[in-house]
Amino acid sequence: MDDTTKVLLRAIRGEAVPHTPVWFMRQAGRSLPEYRAVRAGIGMLESCRRPDLVTEITLQPVRRHKVDAAILFSDIVVPLRAAGIDLDIVAGTGPVVAHPVSTMADVEAIRPLEPEAVGFVAEAVRQLRRELGTTALIGFAGAPFTLASYLVEGGPSKHHVKTKALMYGAPEVWNALCARLAEITLTFLRVQAEAGVDVVQLFDSWAGALSEADYRKYVLPHSAAVLGNLPEGLPRIHFGVGTAELLTAMGEAGTDVVGVDWRTPLDVAASRVPGKAVQGNLDPCVLLAPWEVVEREATRVLAEGAKAPGHIFNLGHGVLPETDPGVLTRLVELVHHAR
Numbered sequence: 001m002d003d004t005t006k007v008l009l010r011a012i013r014g015e016a017v018p019h020t021p022v023w024f025m026r027q028a029g030r031s032l033p034e035y036r037a038v039r040a041g042i043g044m045l046e047s048c049r050r051p052d053l054v055t056e057i058t059l060q061p062v063r064r065h066k067v068d069a070a071i072l073f074s075d076i077v078v079p080l081r082a083a084g085i086d087l088d089i090v091a092g093t094g095p096v097v098a099h100p101v102s103t104m105a106d107v108e109a110i111r112p113l114e115p116e117a118v119g120f121v122a123e124a125v126r127q128l129r130r131e132l133g134t135t136a137l138i139g140f141a142g143a144p145f146t147l148a149s150y151l152v153e154g155g156p157s158k159h160h161v162k163t164k165a166l167m168y169g170a171p172e173v174w175n176a177l178c179a180r181l182a183e184i185t186l187t188f189l190r191v192q193a194e195a196g197v198d199v200v201q202l203f204d205s206w207a208g209a210l211s212e213a214d215y216r217k218y219v220l221p222h223s224a225a226v227l228g229n230l231p232e233g234l235p236r237i238h239f240g241v242g243t244a245e246l247l248t249a250m251g252e253a254g255t256d257v258v259g260v261d262w263r264t265p266l267d268v269a270a271s272r273v274p275g276k277a278v279q280g281n282l283d284p285c286v287l288l289a290p291w292e293v294v295e296r297e298a299t300r301v302l303a304e305g306a307k308a309p310g311h312i313f314n315l316g317h318g319v320l321p322e323t324d325p326g327v328l329t330r331l332v333e334l335v336h337h338a339r
């Protein structure tokens, strides 16, 4: 497929586009009845291991909403499980780790990821490549800080207290942990790239818990080790929540696009990442309001995004499960016909 026909890739490179490309984080998920139907009775990790199911779920929002990109259906903990870490994704909770990490011995027990152990992901990407035409395929992984947060806390957490206590209190253990996670993430993204994804997004969803100084000291080198060692020419998106103060540093980690949550207007964000494209940033809660509000807010996001070298329309974080999928379809039409 000719790259120049993929609107998402053109926007990333700052080239002229026929319309602003749009996709939604968590577009394949609980807001779709067809998703709930195919997932019925199948655990989350199990569904990620079945290439036919991954392909079907990844394609559902493309068919329904006509978004400009598909994002591989998987989870940030999939490569950790494939590297042998005992964890599960529990419905209604999220990832739960059997033996949380706290010591150097715990870190040394983490094995590298063998590419063959995520062969099911490569197979799904190859199937998707054949189906997608001019719709771009986005691969993804969790960044070292966000992955470390699950491993240290043992599951989802609000303030990442144990994670930050380890980072400040035992920096050698912290750095060893993040170095191993960076290696696993890099292997996972290389597998996806070799199988044919067009773009990768590195999710550092919880990095916004840190000050810029601590982000630069404890996290940026590890994320840069991932982003800086991907195949030449593979476009990168780097995203986190609550990262207004971190946008410049996240841009410096080595990315083409910086993902922005709803707190920072995109023109302000763009001024913090000179020369880079931005992605975002409608508040997912806006989609629960009447259409007039969605229209007004989406139009504002488009106007602010137009001031960046390139703009990919998205939400500021994932689609909420209670979102009416019809509103997402209508929003895609609005973005596509905005100029």
Ligand code: CP3
Residues within 6 Å of the ligand: 024, 025, 026, 027, 028, 029, 030, 044, 071, 072, 073, 074, 075, 076, 077, 089, 093, 094, 095, 140, 146, 155, 156, 157, 203, 205, 318
């Ligand atoms: O939301 C983000 O910040 C993106 C990064 C991220 C993913 N998984 C990527 C993902 C994070 C932080 C996770 C951890 C995770 N895994 C959580 C959050 C828990 C917390 O700390 O609040 C949860 C609930 C899971 C389990 C999970 N992942 C489920 C049940 C699903 C199915 C879809 C859904 O939303 O119900 C996923 C899918 C998933 N996780 C995708 C991605 C990029 C799918 C691709 C897509 O975006 O459509």
